[in-house]
Amino acid sequence: MPSSDASSVSSTWLKWGILSLVSIIAGYAIVLMYAKGESSFALLTLVLVTAGVIVFARKDTYAHRYIYPGIAAVVLFIIFPLLYTVGIAFTNYSGTNQLSYERVQQQFLDRTFADEDYKFQFQLYHAGNDQVQFYFSQGDQGLVSEPVTLNKGLTQLAISPTDVVPSGEKAKLRLVTQNRRLLSKLEVVTPDGTSLAMSGLRQFAAKTSLYLLDQDGESLINQQDGKVIKPNFDIGFYQAVNAQGEFEGNQLAPGFIVSAGWFNFExxxxxxxxxxxxxxxxxxxxxxxxxxxxxxxxxxxxxxxxxxxxxxxxxxxxxxxxxxxxxxxxxxxxxxxxxxxxxxxxxxxxxxxxxxxxxxxxxxxxxxxxxxxxxxxxxxxxxxxxxxxxxxxxxxxxxxxxxxxxxxxxxxxxxxxxxxxxxxxxxxxxxxxxxxxxxxxxxxxxxxxxxxxxxxxxxxxxxxxxxxxxxxxxxxxxxxxxxxxxxxxxxxxxxxxxxxxxxxxxxxxxxxxxx
The missing domain is CATH 1.10.3720.10 (MetI-like)
Structure with missing residues (x-):
């Protein structure tokens, strides 16, 4: 009897350990899915895992453990896809409208443009030991970096004022083209803290946000031409607005998903x-x-x-x-x-x-x-x-x-x-x-x-x-x-x-x- 009791206790601990591990992993996955805007998949996971834990944890539902996998499979592979498809039928989901409104707004806010007033020409000079120096010039102003090696670890570069051009041999354009992917991801920081990014084979410029979010939390102001765009929730696109606040002009891609009601059936x-x-x-x-x-x-x-x-x-x-x-x-x-x-x-x-x-x-x-x-x-x-x-x-x-x-x-x-x-x-x-x-x-x-x-x-x-x-x-x-x-x-x-x-x-x- 004592050995039987010990076996029962160990089985109970093992069962609760597995259920706890499954709950933790599922909870983490649910949080990730919800954070990425996949609320329907998060809800599905929550329902299936919660039902499974209840079935295997409670004595009065333990007898259903044999039919639970079948029911879960029906929900996962038949009922959920069916409901998901029906839900999509009442939206404008398409090749041009695939993202949520929040993600589309963030994409517009992430867009940048090269500031013409803060643009530098640059050259690479060999500094020995497979290292190079960056030299930036704008009119009479010159900025130079310390000798660095062009590799994946180079993501940020500080530059300082100088009156002389580096003494090493000027690198050919081929070196720039060979390392263009690396240089395009390089952030160059000037003495006043401005960040420069590559804007051409021989050019770095300050990257300024193209759009600024207005006080209403929806409108975006174009910093290049001053035009205002707003989300048109009837069609799922940002559009320019006139002085009266009316939509005009072309739809701006990408679009976002909105409810379309019976439009697709109509x-x-x-x-x-x-x-x-x-x-x-x-x-x-x-x-x-x-x-x-x-x-x-x-x-x-x-x-x-x-x-x-x-x-x-x-x-x-x-x-x-x-x-x-x-x-x-x-x-x-x-x-x-x-x-x-x-x-x-x-x-x-x-x-x-x-x-x-x-x-x-x-x-x-x-x-x-x-x-x-x-x-x-x-x-x-x-x-x-x-x-x-x-x-x-x-x-x-x-x-x-x-x-x-x-x-x-x-x-x-x-x-x-x-x-x-x-x-x-x-x-x-x-x-x-x-x-x-x-x-x-x-x-x-x-x-x-x-x-x-x-x-x-x-x-x-x-x-x-x-x-x-x-x-x-x-x-x-x-x-x-x-x-x-x-x-x-x-x-x-x-x-x-x-x-x-x-x-x-x-x-x-x-x-x-x-x-």
Whole structure:
């Protein structure tokens, strides 16, 4: 018993030690994330770590330790990204508006300009032992440094007045260019305490802050021209203001993130350059997913019925050959088909030209490009349906076919009156799931056409073969006018609602099937 008690005490101390260490590390990480403005990630870490500590520390919650990792993973990888994406949809977050207002203001305050009244020409003179002396001149005034070595440790240099030029050999310009990175980071301090920074290959000048913060804590005053700029919180940019305090002139980069309300959703519905392509792509996405399910179902069910036919010889070989496309990685098959459909050198066009004298524009004609995508996706998807149907065919009672044969029915009649009705009901939830998968079939579009051919007149990157998911990706990462993450998130939110509706339909269909 004493040894058992000692083991229990040591286990308790070990548990509390680990929990304390995890809490300290997590607390430090939370403070860092919050200090850098990542409050959402800090809150996520706080919630997950606090919940974990409570689960493992309390006796009444200790039984939940087995399900906590799964719940934490769902929160971390599903719920949080979803909420984060929805949150971005209500902002102007884009390639030009990525920082917080405070960080953008600090960037403006950190900008400097060379003071023309405090500018010095400089030369380097060799001082022996691989050392050099800096000599600065402005009119009749001369300033010189002590001999120093040009290395990474040289970050600050003091200079003093002199009436004579250093006696060493003047260094060539090549020495300056070779050490330009080091010299650009060097701070030169004059006798009156002014800091000089490199402003040219032969020049150092006093760096003065370009902007000064006004008393209101928002306005910035340009010290070169006296103009005042203020943050425009409606668009997320600093802009110049006139005497009446009205915004005028161009937006000054970088921009900052502000709440945009329903603006991104309104753009989808009202902006002709977005609305038109969005509707076209939405309709094509539904048609693509629907036709894919229809074609794969037809091909898969027919082939499953054929390979299960008792009169067919070598059924095992046919099954193996027909299932092979399912065993090959999809991206390899897609790239192979991309080569086969090549308009100039592809084998498919060569065969068509040899037989009919035509070359098909698979990648430049919108309708032919969509036809090509459906052909490739049917090839990729039919083995899955065929495997399902092969299993379901085994569950159909053989006496049904025997009774049908007595009535004189043939194979076609049996297929439509017995096989199809008995298989379609259990297949329905799987077909809905297949529709939802193809609704977001990003890999196929990205590798085969990348959305091409492009839709003319679209204000965002959009193609005739884009699905909503690839359209969203292109807006977020290929935007020519700036990556528009806010608009992409709004479209992603709509996709989530659509796919979520399909998921609910799938659950309902599954319940009806079980009933």
């Amino acid at each position: 753009r989808i519905l009202t902006d002709e350059g977005i609305q038109g392509p969005f509707i076209k792509i939405f309709i094509w996405t539904v048609i693509f997913a629907g036709l894919t399910v229809l074609f794969t179902l037809a091909v898969g069910m027919v082939l499953a019925s054929l390979v299960q036919w008792d009169e067919l010889k070598g059924k095992a070989v046919y099954r193996m050959l027909l299932i092979l496309p399912y065993a090959v990685p999809a991206f390899i098959s897609i790239l192979i088909f991309k080569g086969l459909f090549n308009q100039s050198f592809g084998e498919i066009n060569q065969v068509l030209e040899g037989l009919f004298g035509v070359r098909v524009n698979w990648f430049t004609d919108p309708y032919l490009a969509k036809t090509m995508i459906l052909i490739v996706n049917t090839w990729l998807g039919y083995p899955y349906i065929m495997i399902l149907c092969m299993g379901l065919l085994k569950s159909i009672p053989a006496d049904l076919y025997e009774a049908s044969a007595i009535d004189g029915a043939g194979p076609v009649h049996n297929f439509f009156k017995i096989t199809f009705p008995l298989m379609i009901k259990p297949l329905t939830p799987l077909l809905i799931a297949s529709f939802a998968f193809n609704f977001n079939n990003f890999v196929l579009i990205q590798l085969l056409t990348n959305g091409a051919p492009d839709i003319i007149g679209s204000s965002t990157p959009a193609g005739h073969t884009d699905l909503l998911v690839s359209y969203t990706y292109r807006i977020a990462f290929e935007g020519g006018g700036g990556q528009d993450f806010g608009l992409a998130s709004a479209i992603a939110t709509l996709i989530f609602l659509m796919v979520g509706g399909l998921a609910l339909l799938n659950l309902k269909a599954s319940k009806n099937q079980l009933a």
